[in-house]
Structure formats: C-alpha cells, structure tokens
Amino acid sequence: xxxxxxxxxxxxxxxxxxxxxxxxxxxxxxxxxxxxxxxxxxxxxxxxxxxxxxxxxxxxxxxxxxxxxxxxxxxxxxxxxxxxxxxxxxxxxxxxxxxxxxxxxxxxxxxxxxxxxxxxxxxxxxxxxxxxxxxxxxxxxxxxxxxxxxxxxxxxxxxxxxxxxxxxxxxxxxxxxxxxxxxxxxxxxxxxxxxxxxxxxxxxxxxxxxxxxxxxxxxxxxxxxxxxxxxxxxxxxxxxxxxxxxxxxxxxxxxxxxxxxxxxxxxxxxxxxxxxx
Amino acid sequence: xxxxxxxxxxxxxxxxxxxxxxxxxxxxxxxxxxxxxxxxxxxxxxxxxxxxxxxxxxxxxxxxxxxxxxxxxxxxxxxxxxxxxxxxxxxxxxxxxxxxxxxxxxxxxxxxxxxxxxxxxxxxxxxxxxxxxxxxxxxxxxxxxxxxxxxxxxxxxxxxxxxxxxxxxxxxxxxxxxxxxxxxxxxxxxxxxxxxxxxxxxxxxxxxxxxxxxxxxxxxxxxxxxxxxxxxxxxxxxxxxxxxxxxxxxxxxxxxxxxxxxxxxxxxxxxxx
Numbered sequence: 001x002x003x004x005x006x007x008x009x010x011x012x013x014x015x016x017x018x019x020x021x022x023x024x025x026x027x028x029x030x031x032x033x034x035x036x037x038x039x040x041x042x043x044x045x046x047x048x049x050x051x052x053x054x055x056x057x058x059x060x061x062x063x064x065x066x067x068x069x070x071x072x073x074x075x076x077x078x079x080x081x082x083x084x085x086x087x088x089x090x091x092x093x094x095x096x097x098x099x100x101x102x103x104x105x106x107x108x109x110x111x112x113x114x115x116x117x118x119x120x121x122x123x124x125x126x127x128x129x130x131x132x133x134x135x136x137x138x139x140x141x142x143x144x145x146x147x148x149x150x151x152x153x154x155x156x157x158x159x160x161x162x163x164x165x166x167x168x169x170x171x172x173x174x175x176x177x178x179x180x181x182x183x184x185x186x187x188x189x190x191x192x193x194x195x196x197x198x199x200x201x202x203x204x205x206x207x208x209x210x211x212x213x214x215x216x217x218x219x220x221x222x223x224x225x226x227x228x229x230x231x232x233x234x235x236x237x238x239x240x241x242x243x244x245x246x247x248x249x250x251x252x253x254x255x256x257x258x259x260x261x262x263x264x265x266x267x268x269x270x271x272x273x274x275x276x277x
Numbered sequence: 278x279x280x281x282x283x284x285x286x287x288x289x290x291x292x293x294x295x296x297x298x299x300x301x302x303x304x305x306x307x308x309x310x311x312x313x314x315x316x317x318x319x320x321x322x323x324x325x326x327x328x329x330x331x332x333x334x335x336x337x338x339x340x341x342x343x344x345x346x347x348x349x350x351x352x353x354x355x356x357x358x359x360x361x362x363x364x365x366x367x368x369x370x371x372x373x374x375x376x377x378x379x380x381x382x383x384x385x386x387x388x389x390x391x392x393x394x395x396x397x398x399x400x401x402x403x404x405x406x407x408x409x410x411x412x413x414x415x416x417x418x419x420x421x422x423x424x425x426x427x428x429x430x431x432x433x434x435x436x437x438x439x440x441x442x443x444x445x446x447x448x449x450x451x452x453x454x455x456x457x458x459x460x461x462x463x464x465x466x467x468x469x470x471x472x473x474x475x476x477x478x479x480x481x482x483x484x485x486x487x488x489x490x491x492x493x494x495x496x497x498x499x500x501x502x503x504x505x506x507x508x509x510x511x512x513x514x515x516x517x518x519x520x521x522x523x524x525x526x527x528x529x530x531x532x533x534x535x536x537x538x539x540x541x542x543x544x545x546x547x548x549x550x
Contacts (some may be wrong), residue, residue, distance in 0.1 A: 050451070052447060071447050071450035071451045072450065072451065072453070073451060077447065079448070081444065082445055083444060083448055086544065087543045087544070096452065100449075101453050112462070141542070143544070154448075158448075161451070
C-alpha cells in the first residue's frame with residue numbers, strides 16, 4: 001500500500017491554473033526529487049503536501065486517511081531559509097519540538113521543560129546534533145552559523161517529531177557547491193538510518209538524480225502562448241533513477257549539459273521544460 | 278585625502294566635535310545673558326548661572342516653607358508615576374493587541390480597522406473629554422498618555438508580528454505547536470525587542486501628553502511647575518526644569534537601550550539605534 005496518494009489533484013487561483021491532474025502514488029521510504037522550470041508549481045506542490053494550500057480539486061491521502069487540513073507533526077519541513085528560530089540557540093532549537101509535544105500540564109501550557117525532563121531532552125538532542133556535526137556550536141545562535149550549518153540544524157529539528165514524510169523545499173539552493181556535497185551525504189545517511197520518506201524540490205537536475213530514488217518532473221503538457229495561465233503543470237516524467245541509462249532523450253541531454261557546466265543552472269525559465277532546445 | 282566624504286575624525290576628535298555644539302550653545306547663552314544683565318540687573322529672561330544655582334538649591338535641597346517637602350522631588354515623583362503608569366498600561370495593551378492582530382487573521386479582520394481609525398484621533402483633542410469623564414485627578418492624565426501612545430504601539434507590534442517569516446509559523450506547526458505555544462515560544466520572544474524599541478519611540482509623545490495634561494490641571498508635577506512659574510517669568514526655574522526633564526528622558530531611553538542589548542543577545546548587531 002502506498003504511503004501517500006494523490007488522485008487527480010489540481011490547484012487554481014481564479015483563472016490561473018497552477019497544477020492540474022496530478023496523480024501520484026508514493027511508497028514509504030521513497031526519496032522523491034522534484035524538478036522543473038521555475039514557476040512550474042513544484043513549490044506549490046510541496047505546499048499542498050504541507051496543507052499550506054488546499055487543492056481546488058482531487059484528493060490527497062496520507063497513510064490511507066485524508067490529509068489533515070493544517071500543517072502537523074506528521075509532515076516535517078525544511079525551507080531554503082528561515083527554517084530555524086533565530087531567538088533560540090542550536091540546542092534550544094532541537095529540544096523545542098520535544099518541549100512542544102511535552103504532555104504535562106505545564107509543558108503544554110508554556111511549551112518548556114525544566115529540571116530532569118530538560119536534561120533528558122538535551123541528552124537526546126545531543127545525540128542528534130552529533131549525527132549532523134553541530135555539537136561544537138550547541139550554544140550558538142543560528143545567526144552566527146554558516147548557511148550549511150543552519151540547514152543541518154533545520155533538518156535535525158525537523159527529524160525530532162519523527163514525521164512520516166519529510167518535505168525539503170530547495171534546502172541546499174543557497175549553499176556553495178562544496179557544502180552542498182556534504183549536505184547530500186548527510187541527508188542520504190539520515191534518510192537510510194531513519195527510514196524516512198522524503199520529497200525534495202530542487203532546481204538542480206543533477207542533485208535530483210544523485211539523491212532521489214525517483215525523479216518527478218513537473219511541467220505543462222499543454223501550452224498556449226496566448227494564455228500561458230490557462231493550463232497548469234503536472235507530473236510529466238516519473239522516473240526511477242536507477243534506470244538513468246534509459247532516460248528520455250531530451251532529459252538525458254539536459255542532464256549531460258548540467259554535468260558539463262555544473263555552475264550553470266541546467267535550464268532557465270524560458271518556457272515549457274519539455275521543449276527540446 | 279581629497280574628498281570630504283572620506284574624511285573622518287579620530288576617537289578624541291569625535292568627542293571634541295560632538296561636544297562643540299554644546300559648548301557653542303552654552304557660550305552663546307552666557308554672552309547673551311551677560312549682555313542683558315549688564316543693561317538691566319533685574320532682567321528675568323536670561324538669568325545668570327548664580328540665579329540658576331539659587332533656584333535649584335531652593336527647589337531641590339531646601340524644604341518648601343509651606344508644605345515642608347522638597348518641591349523638585351515631589352514633582353519628579355508625581356510625573357514619573359503618571360508616565361510609568363500610562364506607559365505600562367499602553368505597553369500591556371499594545372503587546373496583547375499587537376500579537377493578536379499580527380498573528381490571528383480573525384483578530385486582524387475585527388480590530389485592524391478600528392485601530393487604524395483610533396490612531397489618527399489627535400489625543401490632545403480628547404483631553405477635555407477625559408477631564409469631563411474622569412475628573413481632574415490622576416486618572417485623566419494617565420488615560421491621556423495611554424490613549425496617545427497605545428495605537429502606535431499596537432500598529433508597530435502587529436506589523437512586526439505580521440512580518441515574521443511565514444516559514445517560521447509553518448515550521449512551528451509541523452513541530453506540533455498549538456496556537457498558544459506559537460505565541461509563547463515563537464512570536465513573543467521575537468517581538469519583545471520590538472516592544473522595547475516601540476517603548477523607546479513612545480517616550481517622546483508620552484512626555485508631551487504628560488506635560489500638556491499637567492499644564493492644564495494638576496497640583497504637582499514637572500509640567501505643572503513650569504506652567505505655574507511661567508506667570509512670574511521665572512526662567513531661573515523653567516530652564517533647570519526643562520534640563521531636568523531632558524535628563525530624565527535621556528536616562529530612560531538609555532536604560533531601555535541597555536536592556537534591549539542585554540536581554541536580546543540573539544539579535545546582536547541588529548539593533549544599534
């Protein structure tokens with residue numbers, strides 16, 4: 001049985017169709033990389049999975065039940081920016097989810113641990129910080145950390161509630177290439193160890209191939225030059241990435257291009273991604 | 278060093294340049310005062326330093342012959358109490374209403390328009406109403422400060438809350454936070470620095486409303502004293518009182534700035550106003 005299933009999901013704002021006829025079945029422990037030209041609705045798709053947006057049509061089911069109407073602890077998220085709380089230290093950021101879930105009366109009211117519970121939470125957090133390599137900055141504020149460290153902290157924080165699905169919205173987009181390589185290793189390790197299901201939006205095709213077990217390409221199947229907003233994007237390719245050799249020709253070409261010029265964005269927002277240049 | 282925009286002073290030069298306008302102002306006053314007193318030794322407009330010292334001594338360090346208390350300290354205490362009370366109430370309302378309007382869409386729909394309208398009512402125009410409704414006692418003066426300062430605080434704080442990145446609120450929800458927990462753990466801690474700076478900005482208007490209401494109806498207070506002795510052209514009292522009020526305002530501002538730096542270490546370097 002699939003963990004997450006989307007049936008004929010669409011999203012439109014008035015006449016502006018963002019997504020249409022999105023169908024998807026995702027099993028537990030899959031790593032779905034989502035790529036597509038900018039503005040093609042891949043971040044919107046993630047917002048749907050997060051319940052930040054409600055679909056205009058169709059149905060999303062998580063674990064067989066309809067998706068909750070608001071963001072909840074069953075779906076974790078890491079954004080490109082602003083994912084950690086600037087007023088809390090690294091350690092406080094990691095124990096915050098435990099404090100929020102704390103079920104004692106005082107814990108729920110003020111969302112804070114004291115005494116023995118706090119020490120227990122800190123021990124657990126310490127272990128997690130070790131895995132993402134942040135123990136040496138446990139008392140620093142996020143502002144003083146590098147971009148990569150902040151994202152590692154955000155990931156660690158998102159893992160605490162043990163979400164069924166982890167949603168990553170271009171998490172490494174603002175990082176330099178070296179840092180990005182390290183982040184890839186960390187996220188792959190965590191993914192294997194935690195047996196998570198991950199959705200990751202990226203604009204880097206290579207990154208998608210490297211990390212994902214499955215590559216979802218978002219694009220518009222129909223394109224009306226006179227009314228670009230008339231048709232929405234959908235999943236145009238759904239590829240298991242272990243069969244990379246059998247890529248559709250045009251995608252293979254793009255992948256080749258992006259390998260040759262790793263610094264250059266593989267494609268620009270010049271129209272539908274499917275159009276062969 | 279050719280261009281003026283690239284010329285800087287050293288540390289001591291900076292102090293000197295900063296002190297220069299004060300020295301010039303003092304010198305100008307002394308020269309003008311001397312000139313006037315030379316013509317008429319009883320001139321009251323620009324008193325000499327000795328008459329200032331006399332007046333300060335009489336008001337601050339000698340008990341008033343009729344009441345047996347020290348006038349300056351009585352006035353200061355009365356005014357600071359009104360100011361403190363008014364600002365506390367305004368800050369409390371500002372924080373609660375600001376967080377509610379900034380965070381909760383329902384509260385925003387309900388209260389944002391009324392706050393927008395109330396904030397353009399000139400508070401001094403309401404003062405007669407306050408005196409009619411609350412009488413000439415303390416309540417009317419404190420209420421004037423509250424009315425004058427609160428709308429600004431509410432708007433400033435609600436804007437700062439509404440300006441928190443959407444990502445943070447979503448993230449907090451995915452970590453399992455309830456609305457109340459989001460308020461206490463995410464919104465309030467990040468709003469408090471803004472609260473302190475809003476309070477600092479409100480000090481000026483608060484003093485204005487305090488002195489205005491004291492000028493109209495009071496039996497003690499810094500503003501009351503200034504307007505009382507105005508009838509006798511007692512510049513030897515008025516000028517020291519103005520200097521004293523300025524000093525009090527400056528110290529309050531300085532204390533709040535220190536508090537903000539000490540208490541909110543996480544945003545080091547952000548507030549350097």
